[in-house]
Amino acid sequence: xxxxxxRTAALLVALAGLALLAARAVESVTPIGASxxxxxxxxxxxxxxxxxxxxxxxxxPGFGAALIARDRSWPLAVDVVLVLPRAVPDAAxxxxxxxxxxxxxxxxxxxxxxxxxxxxxxxxxxxx
Amino acid sequence: MxxxxxxxxxxxxxxxxxxxxxxxxxxLFSMREPLAANDYTAIWGLKAKALFRSGSLESFFRVDxxxxxxxxxxxxLWPIALSLASAPAHRWDDLAVTPxxxxxxxxxxVLAVRSARAAGPWALFAGAAVSLLPYWRRYPGYAEGxxxxxxxxxxxxxxRFDEEPGAGVRVSIFLTLAAWTKPEGLxxxxxxxxxxxxxxxARAALLVALSAVLLAxxxxxxxxxxxxxxxxxxxxxxxxxxxxxxxxALGALAREAAPHAGWAAAAALxxxxxxxxxxxxxxxxxxxxxxxxxxxxxxxxxxxxxxWHVRWSWDRLAFIPVAVLLPVLAxxxxxxxxxxxxxxxxxxxxxxxxxxxxxxxx
Numbered sequence: 001x002x003x004x005x006x007r008t009a010a011l012l013v014a015l016a017g018l019a020l021l022a023a024r025a026v027e028s029v030t031p032i033g034a035s036x037x038x039x040x041x042x043x044x045x046x047x048x049x050x051x052x053x054x055x056x057x058x059x060x061p062g063f064g065a066a067l068i069a070r071d072r073s074w075p076l077a078v079d080v081v082l083v084l085p086r087a088v089p090d091a092a093x094x095x096x097x098x099x100x101x102x103x104x105x106x107x108x109x110x111x112x113x114x115x116x117x118x119x120x121x122x123x124x125x126x127x128x
Numbered sequence: 129m130x131x132x133x134x135x136x137x138x139x140x141x142x143x144x145x146x147x148x149x150x151x152x153x154x155x156l157f158s159m160r161e162p163l164a165a166n167d168y169t170a171i172w173g174l175k176a177k178a179l180f181r182s183g184s185l186e187s188f189f190r191v192d193x194x195x196x197x198x199x200x201x202x203x204x205l206w207p208i209a210l211s212l213a214s215a216p217a218h219r220w221d222d223l224a225v226t227p228x229x230x231x232x233x234x235x236x237x238v239l240a241v242r243s244a245r246a247a248g249p250w251a252l253f254a255g256a257a258v259s260l261l262p263y264w265r266r267y268p269g270y271a272e273g274x275x276x277x278x279x280x281x282x283x284x285x286x287x288r289f290d291e292e293p294g295a296g297v298r299v300s301i302f303l304t305l306a307a308w309t310k311p312e313g314l315x316x317x318x319x320x321x322x323x324x325x326x327x328x329x330a331r332a333a334l335l336v337a338l339s340a341v342l343l344a345x346x347x348x349x350x351x352x353x354x355x356x357x358x359x360x361x362x363x364x365x366x367x368x369x370x371x372x373x374x375x376x377a378l379g380a381l382a383r384e385a386a387p388h389a390g391w392a393a394a395a396a397l398x399x400x401x402x403x404x405x406x407x408x409x410x411x412x413x414x415x416x417x418x419x420x421x422x423x424x425x426x427x428x429x430x431x432x433x434x435x436w437h438v439r440w441s442w443d444r445l446a447f448i449p450v451a452v453l454l455p456v457l458a459x460x461x462x463x464x465x466x467x468x469x470x471x472x473x474x475x476x477x478x479x480x481x482x483x484x485x486x487x488x489x490x
Contacts, residue, residue: 003467006401010464013394014253014457021260022146025153028265032156039160047221054222055164076181098197102169106178106187 048072056099062119063096067103070123079108079126086113088120096121135465136249143252147237150259155230158268162222163229168269170197176210177220186355195360203348205308206271225269232273233264236451239280244455245287246408247462254458263447271310272444276451278306279316283412283452289332296332300339307344312423314345316448319419323411363437364429377427377434384442395457402460409456416449416456 029035042050048068051057057064070080082100084093093111100123101109108126116122163173175198178187185204192198210225217224237255244251258280263272282302288295303320306313317340324333352360385392399406399413406413423445427434 001401006464007467010398010401010461013397014461017391017394018146018253018257018260021257021262022149024262025150025260025265029153029156029160035156035160039156042161042223047219050162050221050223054162056169094197098170101191101198102174102177105174105191106182108190108193 051103056102060096060099063099063121064103066119066121066123067100071104074104074107074125076106079110079128080104081110081112081124081126083112083114083116083122083124085116085120132466139465140249140252143249143256146256147252147259150256150264151230151234151237154233154259154264154268155227157265158229159223159226163226163269164222165267165269167267171199171202172206172210172271173222173225173269174198175204175207176214176225179204179207180211180214180220185351189356189360193357195356195358199360200356201352201360201362202271203308203310203313203344205305206274206310209274210269229264229268229273232277233259235277236273236280239277239284240451240455240458242284243280243286243452244458247455247459250462250465251455251458253461254455257454257458258451261447261451263444267444270444272312272447275306275309275313275316276448278302278309278313279448279452280455282306282320283455286412289329296329296335299332300335303336304339304344307340308348312445312448314340315422315426316419317344319415319422322418323415326414327411363432364426365431366429368429368431370428373430373434374425374428377424377430377438380435380438381424381442384438385446395453398457398460398464402463405456405460405463409459412452412456416453419449420446 042053045053051068052061052064057067074080080100082097084096088096093113097109097111101107110126114122174191175188178191179185181187182190188198188204188207189195189200192200195201210228213225213228214220237259240258241251241255244254247254258276267273279302282299285295285298285302299320300317303313303317306316317336321333321337321340324330324336427437430437
């Protein structure tokens with residue numbers, strides 16, 4: 001095998017691979033203006049606003065606002081019960097419990113089924 | 129000679145530009161919004177937040193006492209690092225910890241360059257490729273980012289075995305830290321020990337294995353047994369061994385990885401074109417085979433659906449050996465472009481024949 005062939009083949013393979021990786025990297029942040037604008041908004045906002053608009057809560061703002069309010073007002077030592085209607089499927093209920101566990105950490109969040117208000121959920125202090 | 133220098137100069141400039149692109153794009157991607165990806169909120173960020181606010185490792189077990197989603201048995205180093213990163217802000221904030229991510233990208237890239245030092249300016253391509261890996265933009269906040277830094281740190285020490293007496297100790301420190309980061313870190317350490325043993329470096333192998341087990345896995349297992357209210361459920365168990373699970377996992381892996389086969393073919397072609405690099409880096413290549421093989425075999429012990437396991441983890445598991453392979457590929461590229469054997473460090477391949485002296489750079 002000639003050295004010229006080796007050099008050409010290796011360079012072609014390497015440059016093609018790097019070009020593909022680079023294209024994907026660029027794609028992940030384009031349009032750059034939009035990425036910078038989103039970044040600017042998040043970095044200028046306060047912690048609760050950031051949390052409320054982050055991927056975790058932005059599609060469930062009512063639930064997010066309730067969690068943030070409880071997180072600010074309840075002591076960290078208090079554990080929490082998340083009450084959801086029986087009609088909510090198990091997977092969706094577990095998803096909400098995990099979201100609540102993250103926002104309310106280090107509190108323990110347990111799930112109960114029962115009557116809730118018009119919001120479709122209740123957050124109550126766990127009885128020790 | 130002048131042509132070779134000009135080519136080296138152009139390569140260095142291009143690689144630096146790509147490295148910069150990789151780090152900056154990962155920085156913008158991860159820092160434009162608070163960390164909130166799946167495993168971040170379910171595992172790493174959850175524990176970090178709990179630790180930051182409570183100041184106690186017990187909180188790892190309080191947030192999910194049944195261990196249904198947060199894997200309380202996972203090692204604690206990444207949540208601890210996240211928690212410390214939030215300290216300057218004096219409050220927990222998922223945006224304040226984001227700069228840690230591009231820092232890891234940069235660190236991993238620099239370590240990849242150091243690992244491929246035999247390749248001269250072409251080593252920069254290893255760093256560029258590591259920074260451009262899709263993992264950094266797909267899973268910000270996950271623990272493999274820290275894990276890869278420790279594994280590449282260990283790799284960067286490998287060629288120094290014969291030159292510096294402390295290199296073996298540094299390898300074991302890096303791999304012990306890897307074992308404190310993720311369960312796969314322990315697998316990485318044990319695979320490295322096996323490769324070192326095969327390369328007739330029994331003392332280094334023993335040091336790496338004992339250090340990872342006695343200074344990382346065992347103490348953490350002790351902490352878990354003391355603090356967990358009940359034994360955390362694990363996804364794997366010896367009693368769950370099943371050949372069908374293994375076959376199912378391998379089938380799922382083949383299906384998931386098939387669309388990316390071109391990358392494997394390109395890597396194989398580069399290695400096929402560079403016999404000296406292949407010889408010199410045989411231990412690293414062996415590790416790159418052994419580590420994923422061990423992880424794939426572990427699916428034989430899964431309690432869950434192996435296809436589900438593979439689907440949600442295979443690309444993250446593959447990220448580590450791919451990052452380790454990239455410095456070797458940079459060396460292969462250098463060997464091909466220079467038209468002669470890349471400089472082979474005597475220590476790079478303990479099992480291979482040793483040249484009299486490193487070949488001079490062109």
